[in-house]
Amino acid sequence: METDSLTTEVLKQIAEKWQLEWEKQKAFQINEEEGKPKFYLLEMFPYPSGNMHMGHARNYSIGDAFARFKRMNGFNVLYPMGFDAFGLPAENAAIKNKINPKEWTEKNILSFKQNFKKFGSSYDWRREVVTCNPEYYKWNQWFFLKFLEKGMAYRKKSPVNWCPSCKTVLANEQVEQGRCWRCKSKVVFKDLEQWFFRITDYSEELLEGLKDLEWPKEVKIMQENWIGKSEGILVDFKIKESGEKIQIFTTRPDTLFGVTFMVLAPDHPKLLDLVKGTKQEKEVKEFIEKSMHDRISGVLDQEKHGVNTGKYCVNPVNNEEISIYVGNFVLSEYGTGAIMSVPAHDQRDFEFAKKYDLPIKVVIQPQNQSLDAETMEKAFVEVGVLVNSQQFNGIKSNEAIKRMGDWLEEKKIGKKTTEYKIRDWLISRQRYWGTPIPIIYCEKCGVVPVNEKDLPIILPTDVQFTGTGNPIETSKTFTGVKCPKCEGKARRETDTMDTFVDSSWYFLRYSDPKNQKEPFSKQEIEKWLPVDQYIGGVEHAILHLLYARFFTKALRDLNLLEIDEPFNSLLSQGMVLKEGAKMSKSIGNIVDPNEIMDAYGPDVLRFYLLSVAMPETELDWSDQGVPAAFKFITRLWNAVNACIERKQGKSEQNTTATATLQDEYLNALTCKTVEEVTKRFNEKKFNLAVSNLSTLIDVLREYAETIKEPSEKQKEAMQDTAETLVILISPFTPHVSEELWQKLGKKGFASTNARWPEVKKYDSKVLETIEAYKKISEDVEKIKGIAKTSLSKAFIYLIPGELEKFRGLPAYLKRHSGLETIIFSTSDPSKYDPKNKSKSTKPGRPGIYLE
């Protein structure tokens, strides 16, 4: 009977139709004149490698749904998209396929954009940002120069992962078990002059700023750990022979009297001097070599090793002489690269002491037991009360930490300090496909920044991709330049910037993407930033999100903008799995979103991705879920169509009748659904909205089908409910919703013209009543058969106080059950004994009892 029953073909046609309409009428272009409140919604922009995968599709389903929700709620939504277009895969593709990375990237961007279109994304493409365009990366270079002026960018020697065969630096992630991921040759450490950004200047602010952000707890904690703040004290120990000082860092000055030896990192700067000419020199040198080698080759040696240097230093608090060791477990890059060892109260020191038979001295006693250095099996690392600590005996650890800190400072042998684990950001890459660093090395003047007016420094195209070395160096036009200062012979920096620089400010550029004079105007930033909702994967929890926060603060201090934090609220979406494993080519469990869209259209894919799991949790892809999503959309389609048909039917003349229970129910249920769905959307728990919508769909259809000749009022109710339903579902299934919106006789787009329904008060009692009522009706159905033979009476029992809810029920029952007499009462027909309320006896549900 359905001339327009929904098939996947129809669904796909609908999608195409509305995508075309949206495009034609520029539905999602921001109208800046509207004077609505702004809402900046952003998804992490993709690296355009190959095609869109399911993880992307999920990300954009979430973002697009939320954008649509916000738009319908009266916000002027900035929802842009762009491409993180610089990066290694393009360069590797270039090496492999002998094409220019630019070509490869552009091709992929095109394919991504087609995907977005097919998906029905509601971006305003006028603001597209592509990081490999000179108009964009020019500003990377400009920022670099500004940073340089302020001392925020600097150059220093730093050990990097170096593949001797490919002749290039590798990122940490590209080192697999000590070997180059591509050519499998051993990676070595190499000291190279590298450019850094001084992110450590912002350690404290980056840490403090986390507190006010609406971010997932785990992300905040990850950043906190990465910054790794710890407060402690630097203490000078004098070398016995020379009197030279070696500084150590400790967070536990309360254990200072328990120090029994010192350990230096293998690459501690004073180590070689210390052993020079001694008989330990050879052994120490061998040890250093081995340790460095282990580190280079990525050997994770949990076992603690060390060598005695034969030298002694003096513990400044008690003048005890202690041995100086070199040990593999001491890190040169944290603290001072030297530690005081308190084996009784530090597990690592304890293990080391046991191994090399070094003294153990207890200086902290726990509350209710007594430690004995001889019999201890592990270090006591908690706080306690000081012993063997001269004037500090009897003081509790926490108090002692403070008092000894003051005391050490007073005596000028210690200095309170704060240490952070975070290191400055190494931005140099010996790679082609990135932003050239705007620096010139002059034989006379040294390091000279490029003049601002010469920006952008464009990436050369006359390069060879041989697979070894930095391709830029093969350019004949790029390297040789005149010094901007002295006009003398000079050479251009061939390193490019880490691509994380590109993604550290792209969200700012969206506010003013066409600006030729500046990276962005202050007014536009003022207007749109910060990002109200940022959506992306947890894998960026540390790097990208930390760098972007740093950049925002650094640009603020350059007076380019006035915000402190870029992303107010962060949603980190879970991975898409298949059979419990991450989708990957190697496992072969990839599901291509395009296949799903080709088979069912975008709405099914979007609905599936949103309804099957909360955005934050992992989503285990199930092939069965896809037809289920289709079924849901069909049910919606049928319900709305049932309303439309019924509306066209004859109208009952007698329209004065008061609203029936069903009318009230429909009304109340609609209100409830609006309330719930709105709540769920605000919480961004889209999947939880589905069960409510599902119920409303079924009820609406039943309502429409039951009422043969609806009154005007009832027609109105159907129309209202159907409209509401279509709006509530439209963030999930925008295309079908447009179609239904049109079918319901509405003008304009549901996407842009519909207003999200208001949350109204409703009588929850009506809902309860109907649910009980339905329950009873079911029972009536069962009784029917019996009634025809012997029974003519029904006795309805309702729990006390519920009676008034069931007005109209007896008549209904009479009509439907064929019973002649119905006794409707609150008295109890069964043997229910209120006195005998055992644990699990509940007051009883409304039911029907036969007399």
Next chain:
RNA sequence: GCAGGGGUGGCAGAGCCUGGUCAAAUGCGCUGGCUUCAGGGGUCAGUCUCUUAGGAGUCCGAGGGUUCAAAUCCCUCCCCCUGCACCA
């Protein structure tokens, strides 16, 4: 090791903050009925155990506790995931 998040019915996944209305939403799967439906569409019902029905019993990782009452609060233990990993 440290930190964070979890363990709910055949499966996925709510509920737990704010204890009762929870045998526990919703979807999938399964079973059966209906539908001029002639194979994967639509629809209704059932789907822990017992019961003709009313109802009863057992249940939310394990074990305790608090309470008139616990999937929900507290303690202990076991297991899983994720991040950092010798940071002094």
